[in-house]
Amino acid sequence: MKQHKETSGGPTDPGRLVGSDRVLAVLRELARYPGGVGLDELTRVIGSPKPTVHRALGALRRAGLADQDDRSRYVLGDEFLRMAFAHHEARPDHVRVRPVLEALAHRFGETAHYAVLDGREVVYRAKVDPPTGAVRLTSTIGGRNPAHTTAVGKLLLARRLTSPAEVERWIGDPGADGAPGSDAALERRTPRSLCTTAGLFRELALTRERGYGVDDQENETGVNCLAVPLYLTSPSTPSGAVSVSALAYRTPLSLLVDALDEIRELLGPLGEPHS
Structure with a gap:
């Protein structure tokens, strides 16, 4: 059974992403890369400046919602997975x-x-x-x-x-x-x-x-x-x-x-x- 793909196939309009919206956009995009994604690729897909995306990733990492693997690629954090699975099970x-x-x-x-x-x-x-x-x-x-x-x-x-x-x-x-x-x-x-x-x-x-x-x-x-x-x-x-x-x-x-x-x-x- 095919899973319907997300509609975010290209860069997102940076004018529409500010503050918390940008952080959430980065979080959502991370979920599409279970094997991890580099900062350059994530920046391209999000369509925002690299320093801005990096700051959003920093906020997510401090909250435990994102992490970096041993190849410096970004992945969803263990805290995010814990919350998602605990919520689903309950x-x-x-x-x-x-x-x-x-x-x-x-x-x-x-x-x-x-x-x-x-x-x-x-x-x-x-x-x-x-x-x-x-x-x-x-x-x-x-x-x-x-x-x-x-x-x-x-x-x-x-x-x-x-x-x-x-x-x-x-x-x-x-x-x-x-x-x-x-x-x-x-x-x-x-x-x-x-x-x-x-x-x-x-x-x-x-x-x-x-x-x-x-x-x-x-x-x-x-x-x-x-x-x-x-x-x-x-x-x-x-x-x-x-x-x-x-x-x-x-x-x-x-x-x-x-x-x-x-x-x-x-x-x-x-x-x-x-x-």
């Missing part, structure tokens, strides 16, 4: 959903995710790999993918976009590439991705009817997925969706669909709406 949704993900990963020998909808993307809040035979997927906790190419995204969109006009408006949402209402606004991740208003509307209608979402190698070739809703914060509105992401040659989509009742049983009350 989140109520993570605590409640992890046993479900572990049960699904164990049962199918594939990766299980919990994700929520955020605008035009899904964000992965939790992930559990199977105990054996795991094949590393590129999805990460906190990572993003386009909603229209994922099972969890289509499942959650199906409740919000119930007419062709609503689908068209969503596709043409400000910030998307392409003109408002243009099918070109939808990214084609694989040849199977649904990238037209008509195609996405039909898929969302079918998703509403059957009550689960599928990704038939639409986000990443060779990987399929089935998603069902999860009710953590509301008795009637899903807080997100749980999915089983599988290698198509090993666990065909038809096998996951045939096991739908078992998947819902593993979710227990969290997978059932109630009044």
